[in-house]
Amino acid sequence: MNFKQVVLITGSSTGFGRLFADTLARNGHTVFATMRDPGGRNAKNVSEIRMLAEKDSLPIYVLELDVTDDTSVERAVNAAVAKAGRIDVAINNAGYYLSGLEEAVATEQVQRLMDTNFLGPVRVNRAVLPHMRRQRSGVLMHISSGAGRVVLPSVGFYCASKFALEALAEAYSYELAAQGIESVIVEPGAYETSVFGNSVTAADEARTNTYGAVKEMPAKVNAALSSRAGNAQEVADAVLRIVETPAGERQLRYFVSPRNYGVEEINALTKQVQAKVLEAFGLAADTKFLKGKAAGSV
Numbered sequence: 504m505n506f507k508q509v510v511l512i513t514g515s516s517t518g519f520g521r522l523f524a525d526t527l528a529r530n531g532h533t534v535f536a537t538m539r540d541p542g543g544r545n546a547k548n549v550s551e552i553r554m555l556a557e558k559d560s561l562p563i564y565v566l567e568l569d570v571t572d573d574t575s576v577e578r579a580v581n582a583a584v585a586k587a588g589r590i591d592v593a594i595n596n597a598g599y600y601l602s603g604l605e606e607a608v609a610t611e612q613v614q615r616l617m618d619t620n621f622l623g624p625v626r627v628n629r630a631v632l633p634h635m636r637r638q639r640s641g642v643l644m645h646i647s648s649g650a651g652r653v654v655l656p657s658v659g660f661y662c663a664s665k666f667a668l669e670a671l672a673e674a675y676s677y678e679l680a681a682q683g684i685e686s687v688i689v690e691p692g693a694y695e696t697s698v699f700g701n702s703v704t705a706a707d708e709a710r711t712n713t714y715g716a717v718k719e720m721p722a723k724v725n726a727a728l729s730s731r732a733g734n735a736q737e738v739a740d741a742v743l744r745i746v747e748t749p750a751g752e753r754q755l756r757y758f759v760s761p762r763n764y765g766v767e768e769i770n771a772l773t774k775q776v777q778a779k780v781l782e783a784f785g786l787a788a789d790t791k792f793l794k795g796k797a798a799g800s801v
């Protein structure tokens with residue numbers, strides 16, 4: 504890599520997002536650590552990040568960004584571009600976990616989940632892409648999950664939100680390659696963050712209670728996930744490696760997990776199948792990455 508990157512991260516108050524900000528900034532990258540409500544619910548996190556940035560002279564700037572709010576997303580992206588002149592990498596990290604038997608999850612809970620986990624990245628990508636297209640370079644990074652490739656009972660809606668994100672991120676990768684922009688997907692397994700503490704549970708207890716022994720599934724799944732959780736710094740180190748990979752050499756998918764339960768095999772098979780699909784539709788040449796050369800340029 505020949506230059507330091509300008510990186511915008513969503514959901515930087517805690518967990519992965521906070522670690523990504525710290526790890527990237529310590530390696531010389533300029534980081535816009537965005538989060539919702541920096542003057543209220545995240546005021547303590549903001550002051551901790553700012554104090555650390557000042558103490559260790561880290562290039563981290565905090566911006567307000569709520570991924571469920573178009574205006575907030577556009578304002579943050581414009582502020583980052585005004586300050587740094589560009590955005591090289593947008594890390595779609597903000598998200599949360601919803602646990603419970605699917606029938607017991609209220610429709611409004613599903614709408615809120617999709618508004619954050621799926622529509623959040625849609626908003627961020629729509630806001631950053633005009634800048635990346637002008638630059639003729641950039642990386643859209645999507646923090647999906649192993650649960651974006653395999654399905655666990657009582658995690659159906661969370662899986663659905665990450666499966667949706669995977670489909671979108673893959674479509675972006677084909678459409679943007681010719682303009683020198685990459686779309687990549689990071690699929691973490693279970694890692695120690697605030698994710699389980701911040702999770703939402705299915706609202707309809709009355710329905711849950713009619714499921715007999717099956718109603719214990721969410722607790723079993725969550726206990727298994729928490730007990731296997733790895734050190735979240737592993738994911739931050741993987742994100743650093745991806746950010747520092749030269750343009751055009753990044754993979755579409757990176758599975759990062761303390762254990763493999765078949766996701767790598769699914770990814771390898773999908774890669775072969777998708778290559779055939781693109782070939783069959785006559786799209787193979789159009790979806791190739793063009794280094795330093797935008798579509799239509801001479």
Ligand SMILES: NC(=O)c1ccc[n+]([C@@H]2O[C@H](COP(=O)([O-])OP(=O)(O)OC[C@H]3O[C@@H](n4cnc5c(N)ncnc54)[C@H](OP(=O)(O)O)[C@@H]3O)[C@@H](O)[C@H]2O)c1
Nearest residue numbers: 514516517518519569570597598648691693694696697698
């Ligand atoms: N930890 C794991 O085992 C694991 C595994 C696979 C994938 N993931 C994914 O990794 C991502 C980060 O999760 P985490 O594990 O780091 O959990 P976390 O510590 O709970 O962090 C989630 C972050 O998302 C933010 N967020 C939620 N709604 C938001 C909104 N509307 N606008 C802006 N930010 C919002 C939270 O901000 P507030 O502080 O304001 O709530 C928080 O900063 C998520 O997408 C999650 O699905 C996690």
